[in-house]
Amino acid sequence: MTVSSATALRVPPPSSGTPVLELVGVGKTYSSATKSVDVLRDVSLSVARGQTVAILGPSGCGKSTLLRILAGLIPPTSGEVRVHGDVIRETPLDMAMLPQDYSQALLPWRSVTDNVLVPYDATRRRRTRPKSSRAELREEACRFLARVGLADFADARPVELSGGMRQRVLIARALMTRASLLLMDEPFSALDAVTRLASQDLVREVLRNADSPMSGLLVTHDVDEAIYMSDRVVLLSTRPARPVLDVFVDLPPERDQITTRADARFLALRAELLDAIRKG
Numbered sequence: 001m002t003v004s005s006a007t008a009l010r011v012p013p014p015s016s017g018t019p020v021l022e023l024v025g026v027g028k029t030y031s032s033a034t035k036s037v038d039v040l041r042d043v044s045l046s047v048a049r050g051q052t053v054a055i056l057g058p059s060g061c062g063k064s065t066l067l068r069i070l071a072g073l074i075p076p077t078s079g080e081v082r083v084h085g086d087v088i089r090e091t092p093l094d095m096a097m098l099p100q101d102y103s104q105a106l107l108p109w110r111s112v113t114d115n116v117l118v119p120y121d122a123t124r125r126r127r128t129r130p131k132s133s134r135a136e137l138r139e140e141a142c143r144f145l146a147r148v149g150l151a152d153f154a155d156a157r158p159v160e161l162s163g164g165m166r167q168r169v170l171i172a173r174a175l176m177t178r179a180s181l182l183l184m185d186e187p188f189s190a191l192d193a194v195t196r197l198a199s200q201d202l203v204r205e206v207l208r209n210a211d212s213p214m215s216g217l218l219v220t221h222d223v224d225e226a227i228y229m230s231d232r233v234v235l236l237s238t239r240p241a242r243p244v245l246d247v248f249v250d251l252p253p254e255r256d257q258i259t260t261r262a263d264a265r266f267l268a269l270r271a272e273l274l275d276a277i278r279k280g
C-alpha cells in the first residue's frame with residue numbers, strides 16, 4: 001500500500017502479490033476554454049486481492065471522478081492506473097461498477113431481466129461466457145434479481161420501479177458479472193434503512209464468497225457503512241483530493257449489523273474518522 005507522505009497511515013504490511021488495483025500519482029484537472037478545476041492531486045493507493053476499501057470524502061472533492069478514472073471512462077491528467085499490474089486503456093472486463101446516478105443507468109425499453117443482461121450485449125463480455133445460452137443467462141439474472149428482492153419484477157420495465165428498486169437492479173447486474181473488482185459509488189443512497197442494511201450484507205456476502213477473491217472499492221458518505229463494509233477506510237481531503245487518513249478495519253470478517261456496530265473497535269474507528277472529518 002502506498003499513500004502520499006502526509007497521510008496518517010495505520011494499515012497492515014502490504015500483502016504479497018500484484019495488487020488488483022494501483023493508482024500511482026494520479027492527478028485530474030478538468031479544463032474548459034474558460035476555466036480549469038484541479039480535482040485530484042497526486043493520489044497513490046493500492047487495493048490488494050480480496051480487499052474492500054471504503055472511500056470517504058467531502059461532497060465535490062473528486063470521489064466519482066476517481067472511480068470514473070479507475071473504470072477507464074476518463075483518463076487521468078497525470079499518473080497512471082494499473083489493474084492486475086497492467087496500465088488500463090479501456091474499461092477492464094474484470095471490473096463492474098455501481099454508478100452514483102442510477103436513474104440514467106437502466107434502459108427504459110428493456111425489461112428488468114434484460115437490463116441485468118446489458119453487460120452481455122458487449123461481444124467481448126459475451127465471450128467470457130461462451131457456453132451459456134441467452135436462456136441460461138436469463139435464468140441466472142432472475143436468480144440475482146431474487147437475491148435483491150426483485151423476483152416479482154423480472155418482466156417489469158424500469159418505469160414501474162421505485163428509485164431504490166432500480167438501484168437494486170444495478171446491484172444484481174454488477175454482481176452477476178462476477179468481476180474480480182467491484183467499484184461502487186454510493187450504491188445504497190436511494191434505499192430505505194432496512195433495505196440498505198440488507199443490501200450491504202448482500203454485497204459483502206458476494207464479495208467474500210465469490211469463487212475467486214473479489215475486491216471492492218466503495219465510495220460513501222456514511223461513516224458507519226464505510227467501516228461495516230470494508231477492510232480499510234481511506235479519507236480524502238477537500239478538492240483537490242488526496243488521501244489524508246488510511247485506517248485498517250480490525251474487525252473480524254464475519255459481521256452482523258447489530259453486534260458489529262456495537263463493537264468497541266467499531267465505535268473507536270467511528271470516533272477517529274468523525275474527528276478527522278470534523279477537522280477537515
Ligand SMILES: Nc1ncnc2c1ncn2[C@@H]1O[C@H](COP(=O)(O)OP(=O)(O)OP(=O)(O)O)[C@@H](O)[C@H]1O
Nearest residue numbers: 030037039057058059060061062063064065066100
Ligand atoms: N465532467 C466534468 N467537467 C468539469 N468539472 C467536473 C466534471 N465532473 C466533475 N467535475 C467537477 O469536479 C469536482 C469533483 O466532482 P465529483 O463528481 O468527482 O465529486 P464527488 O466527490 O463525487 O462529489 P459527491 O460526493 O457530491 O458525489 C466538482 O467540483 C465537479 O464540479
Ligand SMILES: [Mg+2]
Nearest residue numbers: 063064100185
Ligand atoms: Mg460523487
